[in-house]
Amino acid sequence: AQTVTQSQPEMSVQEAETVTLSCTYDTSESDYYLFWYKQPPSRQMILVIRQEAYKQQNATENRFSVNFQKAAKSFSLKISDSQLGDAAMYFCALSGGGADGLTFGKGTHLIIQP
Amino acid sequence: AAGVIQSPRHLIKEKRETATLKCYPIPRHDTVYWYQQGPGQDPQFLISFYEKMQSDKGSIPDRFSAQQFSDYHSELNMSSLELGDSALYFCASSPWDRARTGELFFGEGSRLTVL
Numbered sequence: 001a002q003t004v005t006q007s008q009p010e011m012s013v014q015e016a017e018t019v020t021l022s023c024t025y026d027t028s029e030s031d032y033y034l035f036w037y038k039q040p041p042s043r044q045m046i047l048v049i050r051q052e053a054y055k056q057q058n059a060t061e062n063r064f065s066v067n068f069q070k071a072a073k074s075f076s077l078k079i080s081d082s083q084l085g086d087a088a089m090y091f092c093a094l095s096g097g098g099a100d101g102l103t104f105g106k107g108t109h110l111i112i113q114p
Numbered sequence: 115a116a117g118v119i120q121s122p123r124h125l126i127k128e129k130r131e132t133a134t135l136k137c138y139p140i141p142r143h144d145t146v147y148w149y150q151q152g153p154g155q156d157p158q159f160l161i162s163f164y165e166k167m168q169s170d171k172g173s174i175p176d177r178f179s180a181q182q183f184s185d186y187h188s189e190l191n192m193s194s195l196e197l198g199d200s201a202l203y204f205c206a207s208s209p210w211d212r213a214r215t216g217e218l219f220f221g222e223g224s225r226l227t228v229l
Contacts, residue, residue: 033215033217035216035217037220043202043222043223044220044221044222044223045157045204045206045220046220047217047218047219050215050216052215091156091157093216094216095215096216101147101149101159101162101170101172102157102159102216102218103159104156104157104158105156106155107156
């Protein structure tokens with residue numbers, strides 16, 4: 001079975017600063033994908049960033065980047081220059097490479113302080 | 115751009131009643147997923163479909179059933195509703211090649227309240 005663990009129920013950061021959200025996972029698959037999804041108060045889940053396990057290079061999407069440590073099974077999300085619109089629940093998710101859906105972590109509630 | 119459409123957005127039912135949720139995937143998306151998210155919880159995978167056939171099953175109760183129709187829309191049928199079924203139900207769709215890598219496009223969800 002796959003598991004995803006987010007140990008930070010809530011994080012707070014000042015606007016324009018940098019924040020890192022933690023995620024660890026466990027899987028027996030050799031080919032898998034990791035994701036960070038954002039769920040703003042409107043409740044629709046939006047894909048933020050994706051990492052293929054076979055790629056060593058960390059994924060980057062504008063202000064969002066990941067630190068993927070495959071041996072440690074760690075997948076953290078760094079948000080630079082935090083903006084008020086970044087406030088949301090952030091879910092780390094794992095896919096085993098088949099059509100079996102995503103396994104989500106419990107989520108981290110990110111608060112942006114003006 | 116077209117998104118995943120879910121209806122109804124809100125639904126209130128009594129215990130032991132039935133409810134049907136509908137999902138209209140993004141055009142040309144041939145896979146559909148259903149997730150249940152309880153209050154303050156992470157989304158739990160219920161069931162998925164590919165080309166109108168069930169492709170995988172998660173923690174879906176026996177009281178629930180789902181199907182994908184010829185136009186690729188999907189319906190989640192829930193019977194003998196219990197208080198614990200109160201949740202946000204998400205539908206997600208994806209083209210098969212992107213679904214295989216877990217990249218899903220989510221709808222805004224249907225909030226079911228069971229009284």
